[in-house]
Amino acid sequence: MEAENVRYTVERYEADVPVEEYMEACVDVPTFLECCKQCGNYGKVWSCPSYDFEPEDYWRKYGNLHLIGVKICFPTEMTEKTYKKEELDTLVQETLWAEKKKLSEELMEMEQENPGSVSLSAGSCLNCKQCARLTGEPCRFPDKMRYSIESIGGNVGLTVTKYLKQELIWMEEGRLPEHFILVCGLLS
Ligand code: SF4
Numbered sequence: 001m002e003a004e005n006v007r008y009t010v011e012r013y014e015a016d017v018p019v020e021e022y023m024e025a026c027v028d029v030p031t032f033l034e035c036c037k038q039c040g041n042y043g044k045v046w047s048c049p050s051y052d053f054e055p056e057d058y059w060r061k062y063g064n065l066h067l068i069g070v071k072i073c074f075p076t077e078m079t080e081k082t083y084k085k086e087e088l089d090t091l092v093q094e095t096l097w098a099e100k101k102k103l104s105e106e107l108m109e110m111e112q113e114n115p116g117s118v119s120l121s122a123g124s125c126l127n128c129k130q131c132a133r134l135t136g137e138p139c140r141f142p143d144k145m146r147y148s149i150e151s152i153g154g155n156v157g158l159t160v161t162k163y164l165k166q167e168l169i170w171m172e173e174g175r176l177p178e179h180f181i182l183v184c185g186l187l188s
Helices: 019-026 029-037 055-060 085-113 156-162
Strands: 009-018 064-073 118-120 179-187
Touching (some): 019 064, 019 156, 085 118
Antiparallel strands (some): 118 179
């Protein structure tokens, strides 16, 4: 598979978990809210905290969580190289954004096929170049905006190991990791 000039392969992992079990195992809103406060998107993107609702109540509206993990694997010749920061940023954008866009389209189709369901996106909303929240306006596309697992208190790292039986790898400065994993889901 190629995104512009980037070569990578994609593997897919899926699991179904009752929401009650998932909340017990992986949801910790106060802890992940503190992590979100360290992120530049906190309070600046409508898909990210702070919220005018309780994330626990959001989870409890649904019975099942269908998890999807998309693992983006890079060949050795790419992971052995050292990159300048701009090169690395471009590579990450070209791969993650391309796969995230495909996933978002698929999740919207899954919602259509499962009335009453709602998807959880892989990361924060990227529908607009600049989120309307920055200028104090309401979301421009509430029908397209979706929360991510982490934004409502889900532990993505634990989700990946416990339910998708995979491992997250952190990036080292100037290097591409062997893989990235995008994690998203469908609540129904
Ligand atoms: S759709 Fe646009 S305005 Fe709404 S959360 Fe996403 S980026 Fe912000």
